Amino acid sequence: MALGITSLQPVATSPVESRWRRIVTPIPAPASIPLIERLRAAEPQSMAGLPPILWDQAEGFLVRDRYGNQWIDLTSGIVLANAGHAHPKIVAAIRESVERRLLATYAFPSEPRLQLLERLVSRAQLPDAKAILFSSGTEATECALMLMRRHGQQIHRDKVGILSLGGNYHGRTLAAQLASGKPTGAEWIDRGQVRHFQIPAPDCLGCPWAKPAYEQCGNECFQSGLQALAERGIDHRQIAGLILEPVPGWTTFPIPADFAAAAVRWAREHQVLVAFDEIQCGCGRTGKFFGGEHLGVTPDLVVLGKGLSSSLPVSAVIGRREILDQPQPGDMSSTHGGNPVCAAAALANLEVLEDERLIEQSARTGAIVLNRLQALQREYPDRVRAVQGVGLFLSIHLRQSGCNETDIELADAIAQEAVRRGVLMFTTGRGYLKFTPPLCIDVEAALEAADVIHTCLVERISTR
Numbered sequence: 001m002a003l004g005i006t007s008l009q010p011v012a013t014s015p016v017e018s019r020w021r022r023i024v025t026p027i028p029a030p031a032s033i034p035l036i037e038r039l040r041a042a043e044p045q046s047m048a049g050l051p052p053i054l055w056d057q058a059e060g061f062l063v064r065d066r067y068g069n070q071w072i073d074l075t076s077g078i079v080l081a082n083a084g085h086a087h088p089k090i091v092a093a094i095r096e097s098v099e100r101r102l103l104a105t106y107a108f109p110s111e112p113r114l115q116l117l118e119r120l121v122s123r124a125q126l127p128d129a130k131a132i133l134f135s136s137g138t139e140a141t142e143c144a145l146m147l148m149r150r151h152g153q154q155i156h157r158d159k160v161g162i163l164s165l166g167g168n169y170h171g172r173t174l175a176a177q178l179a180s181g182k183p184t185g186a187e188w189i190d191r192g193q194v195r196h197f198q199i200p201a202p203d204c205l206g207c208p209w210a211k212p213a214y215e216q217c218g219n220e221c222f223q224s225g226l227q228a229l230a231e232r233g234i235d236h237r238q239i240a241g242l243i244l245e246p247v248p249g250w251t252t253f254p255i256p257a258d259f260a261a262a263a264v265r266w267a268r269e270h271q272v273l274v275a276f277d278e279i280q281c282g283c284g285r286t287g288k289f290f291g292g293e294h295l296g297v298t299p300d301l302v303v304l305g306k307g308l309s310s311s312l313p314v315s316a317v318i319g320r321r322e323i324l325d326q327p328q329p330g331d332m333s334s335t336h337g338g339n340p341v342c343a344a345a346a347l348a349n350l351e352v353l354e355d356e357r358l359i360e361q362s363a364r365t366g367a368i369v370l371n372r373l374q375a376l377q378r379e380y381p382d383r384v385r386a387v388q389g390v391g392l393f394l395s396i397h398l399r400q401s402g403c404n405e406t407d408i409e410l411a412d413a414i415a416q417e418a419v420r421r422g423v424l425m426f427t428t429g430r431g432y433l434k435f436t437p438p439l440c441i442d443v444e445a446a447l448e449a450a451d452v453i454h455t456c457l458v459e460r461i462s463t464r
């Protein structure tokens, strides 16, 4: 019987030794199992969805365990280590901050927070902008949702609804989870009760309106979504805000620019604010600093996280002064938001992204790897539905033979086998593989990882 990717049953591996990959034990490493078992006993099973690799050290684009194995990391943690793991300048900034003995300041004035905020505001190029810092991405999306609701309420009492797109992801707390479009996770509460509404995402891989291919139909797609809302009796005048991922984490491809233009136009006409959740696609991941730059429209709010520090927990909401200044002093803050050590890490990270031209590198390396990975689709069109993405935000979508149904089992099996061969991947449970290494990855290493995926796919489909 095939063992699932999270299984703690060691599987024999063939030794791997390349410039970047080294596999010298069965996977999972037998010596790691007691510790992972203790971890599983101590935390909920929700935490056990990833390959059981005991991270001991992560540096640049490499992850090591303590048993001699080393992986090319295609996960960047969970799409967070944009500048690379443990970048020396980020480590130095953290160390310097710690050694100065300034570990926490809450909302008291502090210079690291100021420096980071000023940098973010100038980077965002939103008119008359301010920014606020938090720890997790979810906390920042929650703040954006709250700001949009407050803004709507000033227009009229019932204008507090939030519109989001199916399939997008915005976090784990109540409002963030309701705004998310995964089929599971938010089933415990009725969206209508709290005025969260969804329309289908413009997902051209599985068009919600059953069109065979994209034909400049973004406007029509958005209007059809609105129409479907109206048919459910939802009055769009109660909508205060629209939140979306400009480059969704699961398609890794920018939403159509004509869909974005239609959405923003509609929002402006109806005094609805637009928030771009850039937590995953921002900070250079897609070859531009903001994923939204692929769309050619300007949102009212931008939410960042993950790659903002490539390390410690930092997230941010950036937006126009009049929106961010709605809550009174003391009404919008977070104990660890703008923590000086985290702010120093984020500032150093932004400097590294710029000084080392990692955003341009993401675009360049991404294009080369995409080209290599697209061979999979040319060779196996029956099983590879699409290979797409921008920058180092790439995904391989698999389907079952002879139909267009996603092949979750195949995707998970390839990820599992790649891990046994020194390429670290995570499963998505949605029939696609994600190729999201740190942006600093050596192009040869990225191509080597692509070739490992290719081999795993070929072996897997020829043995089934």
Ligand SMILES: Cc1ncc(COP(=O)(O)O)c(C=O)c1O
Binding pocket: 078, 136, 137, 138, 139, 141, 169, 170, 171, 172, 245, 249, 277, 278, 279, 280, 281, 305, 306
């Ligand atoms: C697009 C997007 N929004 C929000 C979040 C939530 O961020 P966090 O896990 O830091 O709370 C994530 C995390 O994966 C994300 O990808």
